[in-house]
Amino acid sequence: MADGARDSFRRFSGAWAALAALVVALALSIAMLPHLERLFVDEVRERNEAALRLAVEGLSGTLSRFEAFPALIAERPALAELLEAPEDEALRVRVSAQFSEDTRALGASDVYLMDRTGLTIAASSYLKDRSFVGRSFDYRPYFADAVKGGLGRFFALGTTSRERGYYYAAPVLRGDEVLGVVAVKFTVEEFEAAWQGGENDLLVSDLDNIVFMSNRPDWHFRTLQPLDREARARIERDRQYPLERLEPLDHVTSFRWGGEVIDIAGAPSPFLVSRLPIPEAGWQVHVLTPVAPALAQARVALVAVLLALLVLAMVGLVIRQRRLRLLDRIETQRTQQDVLERRVAERTGDLNEANQQLTLEVQERRATETRLKTTQQELIQAGKLAALGQMSAALSHEFNQPLAAIKSYSDNAATFLERGRLPETGENLQRISRLVDRMAEISQHLRSFARRPKDQTGPVPLAAALDDALALVDMRLRQQNAVVARDIPEGEVWVTGGRVRLVQVIVNLLTNALDAMTGMTDPRIEISLSQDASDAVLRVRDHGPGLAGDAMGQAFDPFFTTKDPGKGLGLGLSISYNIVRDFDGRLEVANHPEGGAVFTLSLPRAQSVQEAV
Numbered sequence: 001m002a003d004g005a006r007d008s009f010r011r012f013s014g015a016w017a018a019l020a021a022l023v024v025a026l027a028l029s030i031a032m033l034p035h036l037e038r039l040f041v042d043e044v045r046e047r048n049e050a051a052l053r054l055a056v057e058g059l060s061g062t063l064s065r066f067e068a069f070p071a072l073i074a075e076r077p078a079l080a081e082l083l084e085a086p087e088d089e090a091l092r093v094r095v096s097a098q099f100s101e102d103t104r105a106l107g108a109s110d111v112y113l114m115d116r117t118g119l120t121i122a123a124s125s126y127l128k129d130r131s132f133v134g135r136s137f138d139y140r141p142y143f144a145d146a147v148k149g150g151l152g153r154f155f156a157l158g159t160t161s162r163e164r165g166y167y168y169a170a171p172v173l174r175g176d177e178v179l180g181v182v183a184v185k186f187t188v189e190e191f192e193a194a195w196q197g198g199e200n201d202l203l204v205s206d207l208d209n210i211v212f213m214s215n216r217p218d219w220h221f222r223t224l225q226p227l228d229r230e231a232r233a234r235i236e237r238d239r240q241y242p243l244e245r246l247e248p249l250d251h252v253t254s255f256r257w258g259g260e261v262i263d264i265a266g267a268p269s270p271f272l273v274s275r276l277p278i279p280e281a282g283w284q285v286h287v288l289t290p291v292a293p294a295l296a297q298a299r300v301a302l303v304a305v306l307l308a309l310l311v312l313a314m315v316g317l318v319i320r321q322r323r324l325r326l327l328d329r330i331e332t333q334r335t336q337q338d339v340l341e342r343r344v345a346e347r348t349g350d351l352n353e354a355n356q357q358l359t360l361e362v363q364e365r366r367a368t369e370t371r372l373k374t375t376q377q378e379l380i381q382a383g384k385l386a387a388l389g390q391m392s393a394a395l396s397h398e399f400n401q402p403l404a405a406i407k408s409y410s411d412n413a414a415t416f417l418e419r420g421r422l423p424e425t426g427e428n429l430q431r432i433s434r435l436v437d438r439m440a441e442i443s444q445h446l447r448s449f450a451r452r453p454k455d456q457t458g459p460v461p462l463a464a465a466l467d468d469a470l471a472l473v474d475m476r477l478r479q480q481n482a483v484v485a486r487d488i489p490e491g492e493v494w495v496t497g498g499r500v501r502l503v504q505v506i507v508n509l510l511t512n513a514l515d516a517m518t519g520m521t522d523p524r525i526e527i528s529l530s531q532d533a534s535d536a537v538l539r540v541r542d543h544g545p546g547l548a549g550d551a552m553g554q555a556f557d558p559f560f561t562t563k564d565p566g567k568g569l570g571l572g573l574s575i576s577y578n579i580v581r582d583f584d585g586r587l588e589v590a591n592h593p594e595g596g597a598v599f600t601l602s603l604p605r606a607q608s609v610q611e612a613v
């Protein structure tokens, strides 16, 4: 698979995986909702039960506290006295005032004293408009209980006060005789006020399932169960509750979210219910909490979880995306680097190869150069030896001829002397003398040639050097019948150089000219000498074939020769060239327009006339 296709597949599958994970998370979350709701409802139930326990403890604590009060009050002697002498107005006022004090001290709403018939003879409300004094409560069960010597307790809507209250009653005794009944009434508003404002609603129902206490006034006197006839008759007889207000609370009880739930008509939310009885009072305390907030919380939590998952998925996606991009970049960089490295390697390879090639070539050149130098040295040596050989041959020829002539002249002179022919003898001796002079002359040249040439340069008489050279090649000139035409100015021309080497150069030019004209019938060499302000110029022209193209280019190269093997070494011009260059002069060759070669030797003119060798 191509890189690009793989990348897009990776991205594509990544997006699908993220989407699938999201769908799964969504499904799981939706499946989780009931559990989540249950979790929150359980929490509510726990709080509900805590509130219930608190309410029950508060209520039963208060009831048991109140329960003791009537018996304590009944023991006061003034009460029995008043019951025995009800006409004692002062006593009645004193007892009533005492009762009034009691209500404040106990937090009760009323304290009152009834005689055996149920008629109230003293009451804490004695000064109020709706005073209990003079009113009969014989119909109340608490009175009936107390007048029988027991403790009475009862919950009812006050017939006088129209307040819901709880009544406790105890008998006032003289010995075993019941003189009357003292009752204490507590209202329930304080409890209800304490229950206001919480998240839950409280209600207290009695044995007939009538709600007589609740923080919600609209629930007061509502029945939780339908009332039977008997109960209705009893309530009417005891004037406990106003019958016209006893209406059923329209509700349905069910079991949901792991507990009991009540749906009340008109209420926006079902209620979670917890119940506890207060057996001594025959009450049932109910705490109701709307479920809706817990359900909403569960949904919010779910949405929060979903959002968190979404955010996580997004973050994951972003991270993944970034990682992919980073990987892409790294990949691209690696590819570029690879390409770069490959190119560098290729170029370095080429360079290395070229380098190696060059090194090899340099080594080869050096080796060749060394070989060349060695060969050159050897050849120069060979050239020198050859020159020496030639020179020896020339010398022996040069000297042998006059020596043979001298021998024959001297033999002839001896013969003429024996015969007494003196004039002929003298003539022969003169010839011998001339021959000796000639040999001396040759020797003279040889001596100057034989002197070890030194490298130093100095003023050299060019015309004289030319004479030396001509003398050295004289024999060859004569052998070839060559004519030397000289165009030399008057007076000596001084140049800078070394005489022996200069003669060597000119000899070389002359012998080359003669070589070029070998076999010609009238060989002719033209030599001219001229000078200007700085240079003296010697020209040697022959009438040979001149130099062919390649010879023209290479005549001064060492070992270039067109002569037969054994005849030429190709060193003459090369050595001459170097000698002339040592003298700061120039040696050039050209073909004469009318045929033949022209060698031009230019040398710097010397300032002094001190001859150098």
Ligand code: ADP
Pocket (backbone or CB within 6 Å): 508, 512, 513, 516, 542, 544, 545, 546, 547, 551, 555, 560, 561, 562, 563, 567, 568, 569, 570, 571, 572, 573, 574, 597
């Ligand atoms: P060699 O004389 O041993 O050949 P040189 O260096 O003196 O060596 O001369 C090199 C070559 O130059 C000769 O072989 C010849 O071909 C050419 N050359 C030199 N002088 C002349 C000349 N005067 N005329 C024609 N060719 C010449």
